[in-house]
Amino acid sequence: MTLPFIDLQAQRLRLDGAIERAVAEAVTGGAWVMGPQVRQFEADLAAFGRARHALGCANGTDALALPLMAWGVGVGDAVFCPSFTFTATAEIVPWTGAEPVFVDVDARTYNLDPERLEAAIRAVQAEGRLRPRVVIAVDLFGQPADYPAIRAVCDRHGLKLIADSAQGFGGTLNDEHPLHWADVTTTSFFPAKPLGCYGDGGAVLTDDDDLAQEIDSLRVHGKVVAKDMTEGQAFEHDPKYLAMRIGMNSRLDTIQAAILIEKLKVFGQEIEWRDRIAARYNERLAPHVAAVPQVIDGGRSIWAQYTIEHEDRDGLAAHLKAEGIPTAVYYPVPMHMQPAYAGFARGAGGLPVTELIRERVISLPMHADLDEATQDRVVEAVAGFEGAGA
Numbered sequence: 001m002t003l004p005f006i007d008l009q010a011q012r013l014r015l016d017g018a019i020e021r022a023v024a025e026a027v028t029g030g031a032w033v034m035g036p037q038v039r040q041f042e043a044d045l046a047a048f049g050r051a052r053h054a055l056g057c058a059n060g061t062d063a064l065a066l067p068l069m070a071w072g073v074g075v076g077d078a079v080f081c082p083s084f085t086f087t088a089t090a091e092i093v094p095w096t097g098a099e100p101v102f103v104d105v106d107a108r109t110y111n112l113d114p115e116r117l118e119a120a121i122r123a124v125q126a127e128g129r130l131r132p133r134v135v136i137a138v139d140l141f142g143q144p145a146d147y148p149a150i151r152a153v154c155d156r157h158g159l160k161l162i163a164d165s166a167q168g169f170g171g172t173l174n175d176e177h178p179l180h181w182a183d184v185t186t187t188s189f190f191p192a193k194p195l196g197c198y199g200d201g202g203a204v205l206t207d208d209d210d211l212a213q214e215i216d217s218l219r220v221h222g223k224v225v226a227k228d229m230t231e232g233q234a235f236e237h238d239p240k241y242l243a244m245r246i247g248m249n250s251r252l253d254t255i256q257a258a259i260l261i262e263k264l265k266v267f268g269q270e271i272e273w274r275d276r277i278a279a280r281y282n283e284r285l286a287p288h289v290a291a292v293p294q295v296i297d298g299g300r301s302i303w304a305q306y307t308i309e310h311e312d313r314d315g316l317a318a319h320l321k322a323e324g325i326p327t328a329v330y331y332p333v334p335m336h337m338q339p340a341y342a343g344f345a346r347g348a349g350g351l352p353v354t355e356l357i358r359e360r361v362i363s364l365p366m367h368a369d370l371d372e373a374t375q376d377r378v379v380e381a382v383a384g385f386e387g388a389g390a
């Protein structure tokens with residue numbers, strides 16, 4: 001029998017009808033767009049993420065675009081981000097007219113390398129064609145990037161910092177969420193994410209009151225918000241019928257918010273379970289693979305993926321498939337090698353780490369409901385691989 005890579009039905013059953021009840025209430029409640037569940041979930045999410053504001057939106061891609069739009073990032077601007085990430089991280093940059101600059105990652109954590117970031121910024125400054133504006137750090141596979149070092153680089157050059165926590169929301173560094181260092185944290189509620197809904201969804205978190213209003217406006221067609229009004233001024237109609245800026249339609253559905261309210265209640269517990277599973281995997285897999293995941297000192301991963309390295313990665317994948325164990329490769333083609341993105345700049349020194357690990361990484365089944373017997377089945381199958389070896 002083939003195992004599920006991520007078993008979301010096990011979670012649904014464990015929650016014992018709570019999700020189905022929440023969906024039914026959202027349906028009968030009738031406030032299907034921006035209903036009370038959206039407000040409640042935003043408050044719950046802000047509390048969980050220790051943020052002054054959490055704003056739901058349609059997906060984790062829009063969540064990245066919204067702050068860039070709010071900051072007026074556009075033609076002639078450079079946005080620095082890793083190449084070893086999902087398309088969305090870079091995709092939103094050309095939307096604004098700006099250009100991504102791809103930076104290499106740390107060989108142990110796969111997250112943005114602060115020294116390579118510094119070098120990339122200096123190279124862009126020296127060339128003089130683009131103006132450095134924003135850094136997007138990604139919490140790849142669930143663990144936080146090196147935010148203290150990345151923030152220091154941003155401060156040195158006057159750049160904004162976005163934490164793309166689509167894979168890592170809930171992860172911490174020295175007990176702090178990425179927002180402790182970043183101007184904005186974004187996340188995705190795509191179903192496979194550790195905090196996922198039953199469709200598409202996303203959120204932006206920030207402590208910046210002014211930015212929160214800008215994003216609230218942009219997500220609803222540039223609607224008028226409190227900061228647009230002078231003292232005593234009022235608009236007596238639906239605010240979305242007064243457009244103060246060029247916005248978009250990017251709202252979190254009420255039904256998805258209702259699901260997320262239930263899932264957030266157990267998310268902290270699930271992170272602990274995932275951490276326990278990863279520790280057990282680490283101990284048992286270490287002798288059989290080239291590398292088990294390495295988390296930054298003081299970091300806590302939420303284990304969106306459990307990713308190992310193997311010298312015969314494709315051989316291992318074929319072997320595991322034959323044993324009924326699904327695997328995934330994130331990411332075989334990094335952004336700077338993608339046809340649509342190959343023309344954009346690369347940080348000084350190229351991307352040697354990215355190009356090495358793309359051939360070695362492979363992710364194994366990981367979810368909060370993975371029991372020990374199933375973990376052992378995965379471990380035994382990896383140990384049984386007689387390929388080129390680790």
Ligand SMILES: Cc1ncc(COP(=O)(O)O)c(C=O)c1O
Pocket residue numbers: 059060061062085086088089138164166167187188189190200201202
């Ligand atoms: C690192 C990263 N950023 C952004 C996104 C975009 O999220 P969404 O699929 O909700 O648009 C994803 C989703 O897969 C992601 O992995």
